[in-house]
Amino acid sequence: MKRFILTAIHFLFVVSSASGSVKFEAQILPILEKKCFKCHGQEKQKSDLRLDSVAGINKGGSSGEPLFVRGNSAQSLIIHLINSDDLEERMPPEGETELTVGERDLIKEWIDTGAQMPLAPNVIEISTDHWSFQPVQRPNIPEVKGDWGNNEIDSFILEKILSKKLSPSSVSEPRKLIRRIYQVMHGLPPSEDMIAKHLKQIANDDWVSVVDEVLASPRYGERIARHWLDIVRFAETNGFETNRERLTAYHFRDYVIRSFNEDKPYDQFIIEQLAGDASGVDVGTGFLVAGPHDIVKSPDINLTLMQRNDEMADMINTTGTAFLGLTIGCARCHNHKFDPILQKDYYSMQAVFSGVRYGERMMPKNNDEAAKKSLMELEKKAQSMSKELDSLKLISSQIKAKGNGHNVKRESVSARGNTEIFDEIKTKHVRFTVRRTNNGGQPCIDELRVFNTKGQNVALAKKGATAESSGNLKGYEIHKLEHINDGKDGNPRSWISDTSGTGWVKITFAKESNINKIEWARDREGNFSDRLAIDYIIEHSLDGQSWHKVVGSEDREPYGGAVAANDAFLTFLPDNDAERGRNLMRNLQRIRNEISSYRNGSKAWVAKFEKPGKTHRLYRGDPMAKREVVAPDTLEILGSLKMSEDEDEQQRRHRLAQSIANEKNPLTARVMVNRLWQFVFGVGIVDTPSDLGSNGTDPTHPQLLDWMASEFMQKDWSIKHMLKILLCSDTFRQSSRPRTDAIKVDAGSRYLWRFPPRRLEAEAIRDSILAVAGTLDLNMGGPGFYLLDVDRENVVHYHPKEKTGPEEWRRMIYMFKIRQEQDLIFGAFDCPDGNQVIPERSRSTTPIQALNLFNSHFIVQQSGKMSDKLLQEAGDSVEKQVRTAYQLYYGRPALVDEINDATAFVRDHSLADFCRAMFNSNEFLFTF
């Protein structure tokens, strides 16, 4: 099992000229020979310890702890072990080899007088013959007979298939193939139009164009990014018991999607994630802090140190598994049991990351001309959308006023923001009077905006408006009257009244204005929801003397503390207007976010850096048991980076990153091409994709893996280049049908004598349902949508949403990813919760999944949408509806008995019921 060996295994003890009162060769060596060599010598190396060489004695055993501290027997492990009262610990174990008192004293004295030994190299050398540590060499392409095969990959695959007396499968039926490449590379089924187009391309023997088009789509980046985010344990909450949200962590997700879509060279992608701050791509370092971290602090120092060490363990472990395919985390407490990784190496890596801290910070702002132009365009767009929305709100309030609507109240107030829409008023003063707050505290408003009919905020101080109030809370820099109209949002720029529960604030405009909208909030940044006005009146006055009511809280739903539905006005509108309003709101929000990040730069959850202190090796990983200082470095086996203990923080990460993203590194390219293989074929050539060490499995096709690794590096680490080779291969294009003869030999299809079918992952299932039903919102990027309601207190609680709407109908990669908690339906489909790195998802089948997919509100809702879509596309003919449905669900025409069965079913029940069944069917949920 153990494949790494000390290079210095020969008997090295030669006569020494060193002087000490105890002679090693004459006095110590004989003891070792007699009492220790049996278990720690040439034959056996229990606990990985060899005492028959200087190098072995210097290296120590698997604990990573040196056997002795020169001149200090009291701190020497060997003295502890030979004197221990704990019989399980004592060395040598009980029995005839036990040390005598005299022998023990002699060893103690030898250490105390300087532990003289024959000369030996200072450096502990380790080496390994494990395959993944050997340099990548480009193998020759095997020569195989026959006309099967399109490229190099096929030659390697065919050679293996033939050697097992198997044969490849014939090429798959074109429609299946088109569906397959879309499911695999986009996580979505192909549209009708694309199927038609690709069928022609295939007929013209132009599969390459199909592959190119698929890889050029932005859907590709979203799909591959989902895999990558599993590998780097990305989620948007802290985890542990508080599990608070990281509201700006999405920038990293967007960065990953963008990187794949741009086909960013993989070596650059690695460097940016470990040290993007060195090249202005700070967002990449979201990688370092994407994992869970515990924010519960205690005066107990043990706890604090352990938390910090756990944080760095997460970074080391993820760096090791994601890029190197090594489980470095295993060396935290002792030398790695299987791979040539010393405990010291672990702490060298810890020194690399010891300046990394969790948190949010501003990203550098993009100021170039293109950015300015985009900003202007966005602002224009936002203004016109906002106007359109206001007119809808007005229509809504008119309908309501006429009593045509049902007796529905406006949404309750929300701490994050409230809008008051009313008919145009010509006025000069606006007064906002709070009568009651949600918690009885002094009311707080972060900003009061009053808009004229041109959509300009006339309440702004810089537009000449002035503010007055009933009184202001004293003593807080962040709460001042002038903040009410300074154009800045959030609690740190807010006004608070000086009386509990009540207070008013008045804005006087520079001149009379025609106003029709007011916006106000407690905290638009969403951090606070106390001090919220829940009973209020807004009045206006032309002369500052006589006041007239504009709006008030009496027609709002009572405040419940929950997040308010700001789209309540839609309920009064006719269906098509409501739909338009909903889309407008969604897109407007997205555009506003974009504007804000152009204007202010954006805040993002990425790594923060500080000057690191010293890093010590920790005995058994115990933060209270500090040992020698360790300099930042990569693993010894990969060659030292020769950095000093006080190396600059950024340099530490940058140097490590460069050594990983390096053609000389034997692991990096192998690990990534193996992942790409897995993304395409379901299982990697090595089926433990984040462990290419000795405890991982051996590659099924080692030569192929090396050929790909070499090709990858030669082609500038282009991921799309590699995927194109895979997708253009005959191996990929084979039929997925099982063949009895082949199943007998290779049931797992690991030799790829067919394309192995597999169930879609949770995200791909949800996305596919929405895509087919025509409800999928393909807007990319930005903050995620929530599938759970959030209950924010010290510890954040999440409650799965029973019902979802268009807001939640984006691709699931944009779901706000909450640690631990899963959504109501798809969590049961082996969806990782972001707490651990998951290089390969398990794929289980359970009755709970069936219940979720068959009974949930979501499925019934989407079945309804699908039924509407079919009616629209196919009209009244049930047969036509059914035919269309099979096309949309499966990307193929319906068969005769399917048509008969389905038409009868639809006639007896309904089209929506039929759609519900189809969403649950195997053919819909699998890639074949």
Added chain:
Amino acid sequence: MDRGQFLSHSVSGFGGIALAHLLNSEKLLGTEKVRESAPGKTPVRPLIDPGNPNAARDSHFEPRATQVLQIFCSGAISQIDTFDYKPELIRLHGKPMPGGDKLITFQGEQGNLTKSPWEFKARGQSGKMVSELVPHLGSLADEMCFIHSLTGKTNTHGPGENFMCTGFTLDGFPSAGSWVTYALGSETENLPAYVAISDIRGTPQSSVNCWGPGFLPAAFQGTEFNASKPVRNIARPRGISDITDKATRAFLERQNKRHLNEYPGDNELAARIASYELAAKMQMTIPEVSDISSEPAHVLRDYGADESGSKIKDLRTAHAKNCILARRLLEKGVRFVQLFNGAYQTGGEGVSNWDGHKKIKEQYSIHGPVLDQPTAALLRDLKARGLLENTLVIFNSEFGRMPTFQKGASGRDHNPSGFTSWMAGAGVKAPFSYGATDDFSYKAVENVATVYDFYATVLHILGLDHERLSFYHNGIERRLTDVHGHVIKEVLS
């Protein structure tokens, strides 16, 4: 050992063809690597039928118990105020703890030693001293096997609950229930193999981690529901009639079977078809088993499920209903039932859980009566129905509490250095007390036991070798007991 058990299924679980893969006599491609799960030991891989992943499986050796009920008091129930009697603490009440100068614990400085506000009395034949906070449970002391010397690794709730439920302080590891169902499957196929009955007030601090599958396949996660909250998505959707629902299911099956003709022998496809049949059965049986209205009045009375009108009565009734549900699930053969008492959502710091930092007397005066009678009735009922003959009952909390009051407060801080758990039922010696803390119940000093030892023992009772029940994940054969744990032989019957 059976050669079949040696052949692991691939790391991706038991997808599709995996069964054929498993039973294939040829060791394929050298990829089925035999790794060590402990020095000199190899994993025993459960043979999992992808069509019914929770089908019953054999244990490693003859089990002493076949089902588990885990009662979990979230928030860290105080051993000092319940089961760990310390006359010295009473004697030195109000004095500084000897050797405890400047002791800093989770929330900060410690005040003086403080005896329990509840008196201890000798109970049963054994004369075990149990406090008046839990007199009903006390009356069953003869049925219990106490471990007074348990120690944990953290003094924070989240990591502590993770540790007590999964053997790791970090998030993301499989819960004990998931390990057990992974190994053993279940005796019932009409109900989930593993049920987590949550407190009606909400979830524990570590929330779903306590019953999560971690990196084990989702098939082995605990299904969460309670007597007042049904399983999600169990009910037929509103607006769809029973007839249509059945017809839809039948149509789905026909469609899937037509398709299966194209992929004969594909287990994953067949498994999905089967999963809809199982789901239909569960749709019948889960509401049946959760409906405790059929329980006779005297049962409701025994459990304390028949009173309402005050906070204590309402909460007790809710917990009692959950206790009855637990019994009904065990009766039907559910392998692992977790019963939670205490929740964080509706009030941390002791308001709705056992985290009595500041006002322990006031808060425990509610929690005690809520927990006590129903839980005791459950134990008694399990015994009366003969269920204790094959059910192991374990009583846990994330850690214990300090014998001192916190400086300036009337409550106790966290203490993972010595706390009490008890076991009862199949496989354990009772009445029996194992291990001890010091004179004040501050530190375990005699027969010090770890959470690893505790679970090594639980698994042993279930006929499982904790060193051979493992799952390969990111380079390591992971175990419930990490790389530690010794079976506490003394507690075995």
